[in-house]
Amino acid sequence: MGALPSGLLQGERRAVARAISRIEHGAAGSHDLVAALAPHLGRAHVIGVTGPPGAGKSTLVNALLGALLARGERIGVVAVDPSSPLSGGAVLGDRVRMGEHGAHPDVFIRSLASRGHLGGLSPAARTVVDVFDAAGFGTVLVETVGTGQSEVEIMSVADTRIVVSPPGLGDEVQALKAGILEIADLLVVNKADLPGADATARHLAEMLHLRAPHAAGAWTVPVLRVSATRGEGVATLVDRLRAHGAAVGHGRRLQVARDAAAQAGGPAALAMRLAAADPFVRATGISCTHAGAGSAEVRLTLRGEHLNFSGTCHGGVLFTLADTAFGLASNSYGAVAAGIDAHITYQEAAHEGQTVIARAHEVSRNRRLAVYRVDVVRDDGRPISSFTGTVYIKSRQHEPAAPT
Template identity: 65%
Template structure:
């Protein structure tokens, strides 16, 4: 993978920006489920893979939007063209969202080199919306140098930004203190850069020290691997912004761009393994579950809802929905060729499926260690992409091979 041009030296290599109205309409079509991102990219005159995707996540009130605002100003001074995707939480009662992140970025919103799009999470778990990745692909293809993705206020398990961003900033406000212990197994561990936001406030230095101590507990990386810095940044006086820009540039140079677009070299054999595993699952066969695609660490299965899948209310039975999600979870977690045993699962239901509708369940590996792996499964309606439910699960990873000695794999 080729590295991006140095920060501040992008103008000569940058393609022209797509027409903003065309871009806005394309994103709206994607959000409404009228088309897929790859069908819309051709309208924008480019292709994804050039932009540096920067994810910013952290707990509610950590100052993420203010940090984005400060970054916008700093990147504009370097001559960059920047797009922002700000994900806001949806109301559990009305389904609407305030989309208030734009208020904090208003100063730069009218700049010709800035494009800000607020989107509602619409009940989607993980810190993003169901269409965030597609929107990022469109903005990448439109010719922006940097695309910043701001998640909703995130907790321990909202780590979907891992699948989208090239460089991930986790913002931690001063006074995080003992809370570091409770969330270090979640979003803190996906950070490429740890930022103590609001660094002009009391308590910033002790928080930075706690974060550095937490990093010492991480397993040592390979020689030459990226070392996560802990930086204090104040959007009020600009403290730490040059260091943050330098860290992002260093991480991009070290780790590259477009990682979300890379094809897993193991996808071929892994997909064949998933087909064999599904063929050995009598429940999936009886329900009519089929494999759409899969590879190492991910799997997508489909089910067209039949009359015998319905409950007494005439909608898809929750047990059938769970079985579909659990099938995707089991396939993805066993896709590496060793038996993975499910030890924990949670599911939330947003909408019901009805007879005749086809439901897709896509499982994606969020994290994997030597003994444990975490997966997220999103169930959407085929056609309009409406989110029906979300599922998270954890497996214990064994050393026993699935085939040639491991016939009773657990999902």
Template identity: 55%
Template structure:
């Protein structure tokens, strides 16, 4: 790891002393992925692990920001130091955060024990920004004992908060109805607490009942100390907020703090580069190659395994005439297939069969015949039922320079 220069070392020292200006500058460093950000993040992570990190997620319009504001005020009244990291949708014009969350939480913004910061998702899938983990570590190292991470409006596949938060609160608006069935395989599965918002509305109680019924259908895990709870809340009236805080605090005592520090999640500190293997490299390559040999599409497209490990895979392909579309460019489906191959190998590398339930891909640059493409898949998070994987497709240039081609995020349901 590179050594921090004097400016960044001073900034880290300021964060550890709780200096608000140093914290603000450090967060900007992370958000912009500026030179030295990875080294600074690693230094701060060594001082993290004390804060209770609470993830607030849910569908758009559920009232996440209003709930976060209520939790912030209640925790401040109890004497806690509270940091808020709100992940906003990206502005289509500037690419920055829309800042709607900070407007809603303005009443507590001047409190000396509160720190509110918005990050733009910057097109990242999964509900978080790529720099989220480094920012959470920054708040933790600075002495905030409660850190709330609010995701963008989430659906079935936006489960990246699983690996980030110690306690996950999924907020559900009244009247979900059949929507519960539609999203239960994803975001509802990650909840430690299911909170039904807008408790004053007529269908709130009915929604809470449906959620409790859904929980009874889950297979019981005798080793699990915590049982998911369903609660009714109304943030504007502070109804149910004290009970929600007690549930979150109790979950923190049962399951502990620092989940993200034990996770292999890809973040700003890991950067890019050749995928490293765990254990015997040849054994992993042979194991994953055996899977690709059974895949007719991989054989047809010329996709081969380069490297792998638990929850990781790297595959390669050289673009030729069979990959081109009618406009003379590389077919987008070919790039998707390359990314999907890495995703499939990484998600099945543990031995348990994982079945894909959702995938998203974005494209950055075009590809030409003769280009060498590498797809690297990393395990972002994995629970007993849900796994989230991030795949980057890169074009290998001269002197092994890598140019991003596309980004792929996939979610799998893990069959026991």
């Protein structure tokens, strides 16, 4: 079997089911699956539905399924069940609540246990979203109970986030105040057939108004009254969901992941990898303690083998230390940089047992040449050496990191 079950990209249900169960069981090959999905992502509109327990999230999802099916869509649903330690506990409950459309051939519902982190998004949930996306489902709905953890996670997975609140100004609205409001792209006051919905909607609108303007600026968060059981307000909700999806684009979770990868693979990581890959650095006992674009810090605790015949730190060791910081700082941009000149001065001696620290920073840089200064100090802060060096910047790039 290939990394992708055959028929998955064509949206065949059996292939979708097989892919999801591989993820759930963490089966061998699920890593390959995740990688194989990657080129097929970013089309689905991923909609997160969160809010306090009993707000009517599942009922609303069911109502949305009806409206979206009527528009000819195929929809995937991920329901994260906070209560059950085992996937399967309240699955039946969700199936029943969403059951009206759950059996439709264009709907695929999967409940997942939240695996311990209370109310949060199951780690598998994100990958199940990917499976639906690759399988060509136009919309993916993700239901989670609103707790601190899931808010943050749903924010990174969904393109559009609905926060559902029942009528009433009690604990639920207090919970909304406690931060969940911040992540809403749309606020839904559900159970609008019950008394108090208008007052709750007004209250929420006031809270939105008081809150600092959204950084994104362009989108104004609407407060919508819906009766999920009666289907009232659902068509308007779908229109606003689509408007938001069109405004922000699809695939936010992929951008979030790319940003994280860029962080992880940034200049610091590159310099750390270069240091770790340098046998001479390792043999000398030098450790790299900081690296950034154009800067680096390395240290060495002096042992007997680092001393000269006078019993103080060998000049060659200090040069090596300074030169290592110089090399890491100058190579940290990604392009290979070769030293073409270096000059060192010695001010004070360093002794066995002391830690010697070399800090490199960039003095100047153009397209081809860069100059660095390295200050070498003892752990008591005394300057013992200073170093300047020039590199020639090649057009060749360092090899990207192999994924670990």
